Amino acid sequence: MSLWKQAIEDAVHKTKANIARFGDQFPHVSENGKYLLNPNTDWTDGFWSGILWLAYEYSGDDVFRTAARGTVDNFRNRLETNMASLDHHDIGFLYSLSSKAQWMIEKEPAARELTLQAADVLVKRWRPKAGLIQAWGPEGHEDNGGRIIIDCLLNLPLLYWAYEQTGNALYRDVAIKHTEKSRRFLVRGDDSSYHTFWFDPQTGESVRGGTHQGNSDGSTWTRGQAWGIYGFALGYHYTKNPLYLETSKRMARYFLEHLPEDNVVYWDFDVEITPDTKRDSSASAIAACGILELLKHLPENAPDRAFLTDGVQKTMEGLVRHYSTMRQPEAEGFIEHGSYAVRLGHNPDDFMIWGDYYYLEALMRLERGHKGYWYE
Numbered sequence: 001m002s003l004w005k006q007a008i009e010d011a012v013h014k015t016k017a018n019i020a021r022f023g024d025q026f027p028h029v030s031e032n033g034k035y036l037l038n039p040n041t042d043w044t045d046g047f048w049s050g051i052l053w054l055a056y057e058y059s060g061d062d063v064f065r066t067a068a069r070g071t072v073d074n075f076r077n078r079l080e081t082n083m084a085s086l087d088h089h090d091i092g093f094l095y096s097l098s099s100k101a102q103w104m105i106e107k108e109p110a111a112r113e114l115t116l117q118a119a120d121v122l123v124k125r126w127r128p129k130a131g132l133i134q135a136w137g138p139e140g141h142e143d144n145g146g147r148i149i150i151d152c153l154l155n156l157p158l159l160y161w162a163y164e165q166t167g168n169a170l171y172r173d174v175a176i177k178h179t180e181k182s183r184r185f186l187v188r189g190d191d192s193s194y195h196t197f198w199f200d201p202q203t204g205e206s207v208r209g210g211t212h213q214g215n216s217d218g219s220t221w222t223r224g225q226a227w228g229i230y231g232f233a234l235g236y237h238y239t240k241n242p243l244y245l246e247t248s249k250r251m252a253r254y255f256l257e258h259l260p261e262d263n264v265v266y267w268d269f270d271v272e273i274t275p276d277t278k279r280d281s282s283a284s285a286i287a288a289c290g291i292l293e294l295l296k297h298l299p300e301n302a303p304d305r306a307f308l309t310d311g312v313q314k315t316m317e318g319l320v321r322h323y324s325t326m327r328q329p330e331a332e333g334f335i336e337h338g339s340y341a342v343r344l345g346h347n348p349d350d351f352m353i354w355g356d357y358y359y360l361e362a363l364m365r366l367e368r369g370h371k372g373y374w375y376e
Contacts, residue, residue, distance in 0.1 A: 003320055004367040008058060010326045011334045011360050015055045018332055019067045022048070024074065027332075029340050030351035035332050040074045041082070043090035047357035049075070050097030050373060053105060054360050058368070072099050076114050079121065089135045091122040092155030097357070100161065101373040112165065119162035119171060122155060126174045131204040133178045135196070146201035149212065150186050150193055150224045152178065153231020157374040160238040164376075172238075179235045183247050185209065186228065191250040192220040192269065193228050213341045219270035223283040225255050230290030234374050236297055248294050249304055255287050256311035263318035267339045267348070278348045281323045282338040282355025288315045288362040289372065296371075316362055324359075335359050 001009075018027070018035075025037035026045040038045070049071040056064035075098045078085060086094075095118035102111035125133045130146045133155075137144035156175040163172035185197045185206055194209035194217075214221030232248035235241065258269050265287075266273060267280040291312040298305050325331035333351025340347035364370035 002367065003317070004363050007320045007324060007326060008360065008363045008367055010324070010329075011051075011356070011363070012055045012059055012064075013329070014325070014331065014334065015051055016061075016063060017330075019052075019063065021332065024070065026071075026074075027353045029338075029347040029353065030333060031347065033332065033351070035351060035353070040071075040078050041085045043088060043093060044353050045071075046075075046094040046097040047353045050101060050357045051353075051360055053097070053101040053373065054357075054364055054370070057105065057370070058364065068098075069102065072102050072111060072114070075099055076110075079114065079117060083121075086121050087138070089122065089125055089133055089149075089152050089155055091118050092158035093354075094118070096155075096158050096161075097373050100158070104373060104376055115158070116162055116165060119158050122158055123171060123174055126178075127201060129204060130199050130201045131177055132181055132199060133174065140201070146199040146204075146207070147196060148178070148182060148186070148199070149196040150182065150227045150231070153182060153227055153235065154374075156231070157234050157238070160234075161375060175235075176239060176241075179232070179239075179244065182228075183232065183243065187247055187251065191254040193225050193251065195221045195224040213343065215268040215271045215343060219268050220254075221268050222255075222265040222280050223267075223286065225251055225269070226283045226286035226290060229255060229287050230293060233290050233293040233297065237293070237375055245294070245297055248290065249298075249308075252287070252291050252294055252308055252311070253304065256291075256307070256315075259311070259314070262322055263314040264323055264337075267342045278339045278342045279323075279337040280339040280342075280355075281319060281335045282352040282358065284315050284319055285335065285355050285358035285362055288312050288319070289358050289365065291315075292362060292365045293371070312362075316366065319359060320363075 026040050026048050027035035028042050028044050052064050052068035099111040099114040127134050132148050135149045159171040159175040186194050195211040195214045197209045198207040210217040228251045232244045236244040264284045267278045323335045334356040338352035338355040342348040361372045
């Protein structure tokens with residue numbers, strides 16, 4: 001049995017146990033090895049749905065399908081009754097991995113309709129004057145009214161998909177304009193990245209780059225760099241704009257060139273490394289998915305292909321051999337030493353449900369040629 005298959009089998013086993021543990025609640029991050037649960041009110045809740053759908057596709061076991069479909073029902077209720085919990089840009093994380101995944105697997109018309117409704121929620125965060133999707137806060141917010149963050153690149157596939165389903169060019173135009181703004185302002189000349197960038201909400205003129213979760217405004221938060229790798233690769237899939245492919249490749253090279261000895265990154269590329277410096281295994285899992293997506297679009301003779309292939313192999317071997325819970329059958333999470341927001345003191349060394357999701361997606365890509373739920 002391959003290393004990847006062993007790791008998938010372990011994750012699927014843990015997911016079945018977690019269905020009983022979590023009930024109709026959704027895992028977020030952990031404390032003392034136990035996932036903190038919420039009633040589908042957080043930005044991370046789609047990752048649990050995505051794990052359930054991946055486990056169902058791998059195993060064919062109906063227990064995962066039943067649980068996954070239950071989460072989609074919950075997401076329908078969230079959209080219909082709790083719009084306050086959707087007042088942010090992370091709609092793609094929530095609905096791409098729940099209802100869109102169901103549509104892709106089962107072609108359930110109600111799942112397609114729910115996903116299109118979610119795309120409508122996301123597109124309402126488009127600010128025409130500034131030319132961007134506002135990440136956080138209400139329109140006109142003093143600090144956040146003209147603010148973007150690099151994480152949003154993984155929400156844009158929801159809009160590209162909605163365009164393909166409906167032919168409504170608004171979805172695609174908004175996604176392209178936001179991707180282009182992200183490419184021009186979030187990615188630095190040395191191929192590192194800002195976490196966030198501010199613009200004048202009335203004119204769209206650039207103000208400054210900075211961070212929310214990184215070590216400093218000028219540092220490179222590793223999870224943000226990983227979002228960029230994957231987000232621009234997905235942008236290339238949908239648009240075939242070569243600039244997006246090149247940007248993803250440049251960011252991936254930067255990420256891999258800064259790997260530590262065990263090939264799993266610390267939480268920021270510019271933080272001082274001491275025995276107490278925290279890792280972010282979730283950043284490495286996201287980057288692995290992004291690089292595997294990037295490799296799908298590179299020709300066989302591409303000069304960077306061998307470097308990227310070797311890098312993603314080392315990353316995944318590092319995660320499986322040294323960070324996974326394969327030798328802890330009762331563990332709730334799949335990979336240890338993820339960090340939510342180290343500088344802010346939020347869960348700096350715990351399980352992260354998004355880390356678990358991207359770890360399983362990367363394993364499924366390697367073992368089964370899966371592509372995730374970001375496009376059909």
